[in-house]
Amino acid sequence: MGAITLDKVEKWYGDLQVIKGIDLTIADGEFVVFVGPSGCGKSTLLRMIGGLEEISRGKLLIDGQDKTADPPSKRGLTMVFQSYALYPHMSVGENMGFSLKTAGAPKAEIKEKVDEAARVLKLEPYLDRRPKALSGGQRQRVAIGRSIVRDPTAFLFDEPLSNLDAALRVEMRYEIAKLHKTLARTMIYVTHDQVEAMTLADRIVVLEFGVIAQVGSPRELYERPANLFVAQFIGSPK
């Protein structure tokens, strides 16, 4: 579970083509990071995978099943954004369990899943508090916790740390790496931060205006950048 294939995926906004025939296979459990300059199409690509943006042409397969036209709820994926949009009137625990409650899950099951996610994210002491009583980093943890309880086959992150200050960003980066080890789930992570990309990724996908400039491990990209664009982006001495 959790293998994702993009087959000649394109995105058009009217006459403007922003994603230009992307072919990519992501293995189950892999941590893949999309990097590239602002406006190159990272969010669009991620949102097409998550189902928040229609795929204009091409196909999306999840575990070999064609999911191109499926709504987000039928893809088994979850998205974490930089703005965490927690419900202010609910406690941390209620925020984390809300999607399960909406889906009609039994109370005991919700509690079990929320407690487990809180344990993984070290949020146990905060379960009864309101989001406004938490720090930015803790709030982002709650947003991630909300995703974990849904037991997704893959996590999609769109610049989840860019609202945090530098020190917190480093701390949360380690948390996310640890989470990937613990959960062993596919993660697709968008960032424009090279350090985040280099430290988190099994493989990095460098996007350049809607096309893939290069795909490879951080080391491959650093040692053998395919062109000057990649070299400049990764910071390697080409």
Ligand code: ADP
């Ligand atoms: P990134 O996340 O890499 O910064 P985006 O995926 O947000 O880039 O945007 C890629 C391109 O698509 C940009 O040129 C952006 O202006 C354009 N774009 C994004 N969303 C829309 C939209 N809803 N309508 C028209 N153009 C859009």
Ligand code: MG
């Ligand atoms: Mg973006």
